[in-house]
Amino acid sequence: MSGSGLFGREAELSVVDELVDGLPGRGDALLLRGAPGIGKSALLDHAVARARASGFTVLRASGVQSETDLPFAGLHQLTHAMTGRVSRLPSAQAQALLGAFGMADPSYSASGARFFVIALAVLGLLGDAAAEAPVLLVVDDAQWMDTPTLDVLGFLARRVGSAPLGLLVAVREDRTAWPGAPDLDELHLKPLDRGAVDALLDARNPGLAPGTRRLVAEMSAGNPLALIELPVALGTNGVPSDSPASPELPLTARLERAFSSRLAGLPSETHRVLLVAATAEDGALAEVLAAASALTGTEVSAGSLEPAMAAGLVRIDRLRADFTDPLLRSAVLRSASLADRLAAHGALARTLRGQPDRQAWHRAAAGGRPDEAVARQLDQAALDARELGAPATALTALERATALSEAPAGRVARLLGAAELRFELGQTGRASDLVQQAESLGPAGLERARVVLLRDWLESESDTRTSRLHLLIATAEQAAEAGDPELALRLLRAAARRCWWADPGRDVRERVVAAAERLPVPELHPDLVCTLAGAAPVEASATVLDRLRRLEREGGYDVLTAAALANAAIMVNAYDQVTGFVRHAADGLRRQGRLGPLAQSLVFLALATVHTVDRETGLPAAAEAARLAEENAQPRWLTGARVATAQFAALRGDLDTALAAIGEAEGQGLTVVDPSKLAYVQITRGLIGLAAGHHAEAFSCVWRVFDPADPSYHPFMQTMAITELAEAATGDEQRALARTALRQLVASAGASEVQTVRVNLGFARALLADDEHAEEHFRSAFDLDMSRTPFVRARLMLAYGTWLRRRRRVTEARNPLRTARESFAAMGVEPWRERAAQELRSAGEGSRSQSPVGRDLLTPQEVQIAQLAAQGLSNKEIGRQLHLSPRTIGTHLYRIFPKLGITSRSQLSDKLAD
Numbered sequence: 001m002s003g004s005g006l007f008g009r010e011a012e013l014s015v016v017d018e019l020v021d022g023l024p025g026r027g028d029a030l031l032l033r034g035a036p037g038i039g040k041s042a043l044l045d046h047a048v049a050r051a052r053a054s055g056f057t058v059l060r061a062s063g064v065q066s067e068t069d070l071p072f073a074g075l076h077q078l079t080h081a082m083t084g085r086v087s088r089l090p091s092a093q094a095q096a097l098l099g100a101f102g103m104a105d106p107s108y109s110a111s112g113a114r115f116f117v118i119a120l121a122v123l124g125l126l127g128d129a130a131a132e133a134p135v136l137l138v139v140d141d142a143q144w145m146d147t148p149t150l151d152v153l154g155f156l157a158r159r160v161g162s163a164p165l166g167l168l169v170a171v172r173e174d175r176t177a178w179p180g181a182p183d184l185d186e187l188h189l190k191p192l193d194r195g196a197v198d199a200l201l202d203a204r205n206p207g208l209a210p211g212t213r214r215l216v217a218e219m220s221a222g223n224p225l226a227l228i229e230l231p232v233a234l235g236t237n238g239v240p241s242d243s244p245a246s247p248e249l250p251l252t253a254r255l256e257r258a259f260s261s262r263l264a265g266l267p268s269e270t271h272r273v274l275l276v277a278a279t280a281e282d283g284a285l286a287e288v289l290a291a292a293s294a295l296t297g298t299e300v301s302a303g304s305l306e307p308a309m310a311a312g313l314v315r316i317d318r319l320r321a322d323f324t325d326p327l328l329r330s331a332v333l334r335s336a337s338l339a340d341r342l343a344a345h346g347a348l349a350r351t352l353r354g355q356p357d358r359q360a361w362h363r364a365a366a367g368g369r370p371d372e373a374v375a376r377q378l379d380q381a382a383l384d385a386r387e388l389g390a391p392a393t394a395l396t397a398l399e400r401a402t403a404l405s406e407a408p409a410g411r412v413a414r415l416l417g418a419a420e421l422r423f424e425l426g427q428t429g430r431a432s433d434l435v436q437q438a439e440s441l442g443p444a445g446l447e448r449a450r451v452v453l454l455r456d457w458l459e460s461e462s463d464t465r466t467s468r469l470h471l472l473i474a475t476a477e478q479a480a481e482a483g484d485p486e487l488a489l490r491l492l493r494a495a496a497r498r499c500w501w502a503d504p505g506r507d508v509r510e511r512v513v514a515a516a517e518r519l520p521v522p523e524l525h526p527d528l529v530c531t532l533a534g535a536a537p538v539e540a541s542a543t544v545l546d547r548l549r550r551l552e553r554e555g556g557y558d559v560l561t562a563a564a565l566a567n568a569a570i571m572v573n574a575y576d577q578v579t580g581f582v583r584h585a586a587d588g589l590r591r592q593g594r595l596g597p598l599a600q601s602l603v604f605l606a607l608a609t610v611h612t613v614d615r616e617t618g619l620p621a622a623a624e625a626a627r628l629a630e631e632n633a634q635p636r637w638l639t640g641a642r643v644a645t646a647q648f649a650a651l652r653g654d655l656d657t658a659l660a661a662i663g664e665a666e667g668q669g670l671t672v673v674d675p676s677k678l679a680y681v682q683i684t685r686g687l688i689g690l691a692a693g694h695h696a697e698a699f700s701c702v703w704r705v706f707d708p709a710d711p712s713y714h715p716f717m718q719t720m721a722i723t724e725l726a727e728a729a730t731g732d733e734q735r736a737l738a739r740t741a742l743r744q745l746v747a748s749a750g751a752s753e754v755q756t757v758r759v760n761l762g763f764a765r766a767l768l769a770d771d772e773h774a775e776e777h778f779r780s781a782f783d784l785d786m787s788r789t790p791f792v793r794a795r796l797m798l799a800y801g802t803w804l805r806r807r808r809r810v811t812e813a814r815n816p817l818r819t820a821r822e823s824f825a826a827m828g829v830e831p832w833r834e835r836a837a838q839e840l841r842s843a844g845e846g847s848r849s850q851s852p853v854g855r856d857l858l859t860p861q862e863v864q865i866a867q868l869a870a871q872g873l874s875n876k877e878i879g880r881q882l883h884l885s886p887r888t889i890g891t892h893l894y895r896i897f898p899k900l901g902i903t904s905r906s907q908l909s910d911k912l913a914d
Contacts, residue, residue, distance in 0.1 A: 006042050007203065007224065008196025015187055016047045019166055023056065023134035027160030029167035034189030037225030040170035041325050043189075044138050047168055051136040057129050058136050060317075062283075062326060063144030069396040070361055071385045072100040074149035075122065078137060080284070085128055086121075093121035100148075100388060102357050115148070115389045115588070119155040126156070127163050134164035141326045142171040148390045151591060157184055183877035191222025200224060205231045225325060229259060259331035262311060269304045272296055272344075273321075274314070278332040279344040279362075283320045287351065295347035342366050357381045364400050375401040375410060382417070389558070391592055395421040412443045416450045423457055424560070426595030426632035432458050449479045449487055456494045460636070469498045469508065476515060485519040489527045492516045496534030500571050501676040503715055509535045524551055526561045526568075533568035537716045541572045542753045548577050559588030563601045570604050573719055573756050576788040578608035579617075599628035599637045606644035610651070611756065613791050613827040616912070619648055620864030624882065636677070639665045643680045650684070650691040651791075653830035658688045679705045679714035679721070686724040691831040699728035699738075706741045719749050719757045723792060726764035727799070739768050759789045767799050774803060794823035798836050805843050813843045858899055865892045866900070870908035 006013060019028045032040045044060075051058050061078035086094050096117040129135050139145065139153065157167055169184070192200065197217055201208065208216065208231055220226035263271065273292045280288060285302060292300040305321060308314045314323055323329045333341065346366035352359040360377035367374055378401035385394035398418040405411035415438040422431035435454050443451055452475045456468065476491035492512055499509050512535040521528055529547045532540040548569055551557065557565070562585035569577035582605040589598040602625035609618030626641035628634070642665035649658035666681045682701045689698025702725045704712040722745060729738040742764050749757055762781035769777040778800045786793035801817035804810075817840040824833035858866060861882075868878045875886040875893070882889075893905070900911045 006039060006046065007200040008192045009039055009043065009189075012039075012043060012187055012189060013046065016043055016168070017050065019168070020047050020050050020054070020056075020136065023051070023136065023164050023166045025164070027163055027165040027167075029157040029160050029184050030169070031184040031186045032168065032170040032189065033173050033186055034170075035173050035191075035223065036327050037223045037325065038173075038189045038191070039224050040189060041140055042224070043187075044140055044168060044170055045324075047136065048138055051134075051166075054134075056134045056136050057132075058138065060138040060140075060320075060322075061145075062139070062322065063141035064280075064329070065144045068144050068146055069393045070358060070381075071146055071148040071388050071390040071393045072118075072152075073358065074139070074145040075152055076101045077283075078139070078149070079122065079125060082125055082129060085125055088128055089121055089124050093117055093124060097121040097125070102355050102384070115151065118148075118388075119152045122152055123156060123159060126165055130163045130165050134166065136166040136168065139167075139169045142169045146390075147392060148388060183874040192224060192227075193222070197222060197227060200227050201231075204228055225327065229262070256327055256331040256334055259313075259328050260335045262313065263332065263335055266307050266311070267304070269296065269300065270307045272340075273300060273304045274308055274332050275336050275340060275344045276347060277314070277321050277323070278329045279341065280348055283322050285316065285319045285321050287348075288321050290351040291344070291347040294350050295343055357384055360397075364404060367404060370406045371404050372406040372410060375404040375406070375414070378404070379414070386421075389588065389592055391421050391424055391594060395425070408441050409447070412438045412441050412447045413450075415441075416443075416447065416454060419454055423454070424594045424596055426593075426599070426628070426634075428458060428596070428633050446479060446482055446484055446487060449475045449482075449484075449491065453487070453491050453494060460498075466504055469495055469504055472498070473508075473512060473515065480515070480519060485521055486527075489516060489519055489521060489525065489531065492519075493527045493531045493534070496531040498534075500534040500537060500716060501674060503675075513540070523547065524554075526551070526557065526564050530564050530568045530571075533571040537572045538719075538749050538752070541574075541749075541757070544568060544572050545574055545577070545753055548574065552577070552580055557584075559585045559592065559594070560597060563589065563597045566601055566604045570607065571716070572754055574754050575608040575611045575756050578604050582608075595628050595632055596634065599625045599632065599634055599641075602628070603637045603640035603644065606641065607647075610644060610647045611789055611791065613651055613829060615648055615652070615828065616863065616867060618644060620861070620867060622648070623859075623861045623864055636674075639677050640680070643684050646684050647687055650688045651827075651829045651831075653691060655688060655692055658684075658691070662688065675712060675714045676717070678712035679717045682712045683717065683721045683724060686721070686728060690724060690727055693831070693835075695728045695730045696734075698724065699730075699734050702728060703737065706737075715748075718745055719752070719760055722764045723760050723795070726767040727795065729768065735768060738764075742768055755785060756789060759784050759786055759792050763792050763796055766796060771807075778803070790823060790827060791829065794820050794827070794829070794836075795832065797823065798832065798839065801836070801843070802839050805839060810843045814840065814845050817843060818845070858896060862892055862896050862899075865889060866896050866908055866912060869893060869905050870912050 015030070019030050022028060032043060034040050048058050048060065059078050059081065061074050063074060086097060089097070100118050126135050126137075137153075137156070142150065142153075145153075153167065153169065156165070160167055167184075173188070194217075197220070201213060201216065204227070205213075205216075212231065216227060216230045219230055263274070266274075269292075272295055273288060276291045276295060277283060277288045280291065289300050289302065292304070302316065305314060305316065309316065312324055313328055314321055323332075336344075342365070345362045349359050349362035349366055352362065356377060357380075360374065360381045363371075363374045364378055378397045382394040382397035382401065385391075385397060395418055398414050398421065402411055402414040402418060405414060415434050419431045419434035419438070422428075422434060431454070435451060435458065438447070439451055452471060456472060459468075472491050472495035476488040476495065479485075479491060480488040492515055495512050496509075496516075498504075499512060503509070513532060516528055516531040516535075519528075524547055529544055529551070533544045537544075548565060551565060562581045566578050566581035566585065569575070569581065582601045585601045586598060586605070589595075589601060602621040606618045606622035606625060609615075609621070622641045622644040626638055626645070629636075629638035629641060642661045646658045646661035646665065649655070649661060662681060662684050665677075665684070682704045686698040686702035689695065689701060702721050704710040705714050705721045706718055706725065707713055718741070722742060725738050725741065729735045742761070745764075746761060750761060752758060752761075759781075762777075762784050766774065766777040766781045778796070781796055782800075786796075797816040797820035801813045801815075801820060804813035804816070817836055821833055821836035821840055824830075824836055864882065865878055868882075869875075875889040878889045879886045897904075900908070902908065902911050
């Protein structure tokens with residue numbers, strides 16, 4: 001559609017003109033949204049012409065539905081004219097970008113870092129060009145763009161203000177821009193009003209018979225492209241019942257058929273070139289002509305496109321063949337037979353030498369029968385996509401390769417690879433179906449070992465028998481003997497995880513550690529670190545902590561590795577190490593759609609931030625984790641999210657919420673006997689009891705974690721539970737039991753280098769010491785670094801001040817009690833603040849009462865929404881992050897404002913800071 005399609009678009013033209021004309025001074029981005037044929041492409045054409053007339057650099061791309069699963073295909077289409085500038089980039093960025101395009105080795109670094117480096121490379125490439133002339137990026141049919149390209153566009157859109165760089169993106173009105181897209185300014189194109197309809201018909205078809213004109217106006221529904229094309233399809237005598245533009249059809253189908261009628265009069269050679277152009281994801285003229293030549297068996301020149309150009313169907317622009325409207329591409333494909341479409345894919349596959357991933361997709365699309373060679377090529381495409389952080393693309397490639405498999409062994413391997421990806425994406429039901437299909441084919445050897453591993457992932461909640469643990473160890477030893485140490489280590493990591501959930505005894509745990517350490521893998525291998533953390537969380541804590549710190553310093557790990565390392569930190573109680581790993585993992589996991597490990601990582605973050613009483617981070621993490629875990633059938637992580645929610649509620653004194661949350665967690669945890677879940681529940685009940693002032697009840701709950709005869713017994717969580725046990729032990733019998741537990745714990749973990757463990761043991765020694773040695777132990781505890789355990793430090797201050805007051809050292813008692821009161825108040829820990837205030841009054845010093853802070857009245861999800869809104873995100877952008885509708889976000893904000901005593905979003909930041 002040409003400029004004539006812009007009748008009645010004066011307002012929209014002015015917005016686009018403003019963006020283009022302002023580029024020399026500032027960058028900007030705009031999203032055009034509307035129905036097919038509504039004028040999006042015409043507006044883009046207008047912007048391109050205006051930008052080029054001003055001497056700007058214009059880079060253009062269009063999404064193609066058949067190539068949606070090819071990672072960075074759209075980015076290559078957009079930037080291929082600038083590859084000559086790549087050598088000016090830093091080496092790592094140049095290698096990353098060329099690797100994404102299949103022009104260099106893509107395996108130079110971990111995929112989590114690679115996306116960021118690729119995005120930086122594109123930003124640098126465009127910035128280099130923008131230093132010479134403003135750059136305009138134009139993307140049509142964004143709904144068909146591959147996800148990694150869209151992620152890069154989102155990265156650019158958030159940074160366009162820093163350079164003379166413009167971004168225009170068009171998307172169909174029934175599609176979201178893309179998951180995780182920034183909140184771009186939108187221009188929504190509506191149907192033309194009657195005046196604009198008449199003006200367009202007068203300009204393009206002034207001689208239409210009145211009856212036909214009325215019919216066209218009615219059938220077009222104000223769609224400009226329909227107003228131009230339908231008169232051609234209808235002719236001069238109206239519409240017969242079998243017309244391709246029959247009014248019963250949806251408007252898009254009417255337009256496609258109208259275009260098909262224009263294709264009918266073209267030469268056969270032009271038809272074939274158009275079919276190749278419609279099939280290819282990149283409109284490079286040389287590629288299109290080469291593939292058309294391969295299709296026809298004769299040399300095809302650019303002259304074959306002249307009839308299509310004369311008919312206004314395509315344009316040749318800077319050695320690219322582009323359709324004048326995206327619907328034309330669809331019309332060309334619909335009008336071709338299946339055999340012709342397969343042949344076009346085959347011709348492209350034969351000519352795309354040196355581009356293995358693109359070639360693989362076209363070879364797969366061209367085949368109508370199993371082909372192991374094509375399946376292997378798709379295997380590599382899946383591996384590349386996974387390395388590039390595009391798991392959904394990798395999954396599509398693997399499932400297509402599975403369908404093309406000739407040998408049962410290859411089919412089994414691909415089914416299991418697809419099952420792994422489904423599991424990562426949170427699709428446990430579909431993952432289980434794929435494993436079942438693989439098992440029906442009789443897997444053997446290493447593939448059988450992979451089945452054992454996947455079954456363990458999928459059935460971890462329902463099967464906690466020790467026999468499963470022994471099966472994992474034996475299978476790992478077999479995999480090692482078969483020459484696959486990586487698979488062996490993954491199996492041992494799964495076994496170690498079970499060791500942590502329910503201690504099988506020292507002998508079994510030592511067998512896991514010994515088997516892992518025999519494998520020929522680097523000492524910093526993340527799976528080895530996780531295995532040591534799970535199987536020997538006390539014995540190997542120093543080694544694990546050292547390796548976690550080294551890995552954090554070195555960086556370069558991908559998002560799944562970051563999530564795994566956060567798990568290792570949790571298992572050795574190194575809570576201060578958790579946050580950094582989770583923050584690295586969460587954004588990438590969310591962007592890649594890996595909802596399974598995302599829920600797990602958010603639980604780790606929530607549990608870790610309980611220790612720093614960081615509700616602003618922990619409560620939203622727990623709320624999001626609970627929602628994801630419930631949606632994706634992850635009961636373990638749903639329990640963990642509820643535990644964290646209950647602990648935060650107990651700290652702020654909301655005992656009703658705490659009891660409700662822990663009741664739900666306990667109900668979930670008791671579906672199977674799982675000591676780790678039960679221990680978390682009892683520790684949390686102990687914290688709730690302390691918050692309520694019910695010390696005896698708190699002690700009986702926490703003691704279950706230390707009692708070997710109790711199902712909640714968990715030796716590895718005792719270093720975390722000892723603080724609650726020591727504070728709850730008020731009677732002589734309870735203190736005697738607690739001292740015995742402490743002695744045993746000091747014997748096993750007293751030499752730990754994990755700061756949280758050292759602080760907790762020091763706290764317990766001070767609280768449980770007899771009067772003669774208490775002050776010595778208090779002072780020793782205060783000498784420890786408690787900067788990352790503020791809640792324990794404040795509790796220690798309270799206990800010390802109380803101890804001093806009860807020994808009639810009232811003046812000395814006031815300072816630690818005052819410090820404790822102010823610390824608890826700053827953290828919003830109301831029950832302990834009130835206790836410190838009471839002790840301070842008993843020591844002769846008054847204390848003003850505290851009223852609840854406004855944010856304490858918010859639910860966890862409301863806290864999360866308020867924080868994001870305070871950062872300047874719109875309802876739409878918040879909704880995309882949290883997988884909620886903008887309307888739901890608006891409803892939440894409507895409730896949040898009165899709770900905080902504010903009237904607008906601009907006040908959120910200050911209120912939350914208060």
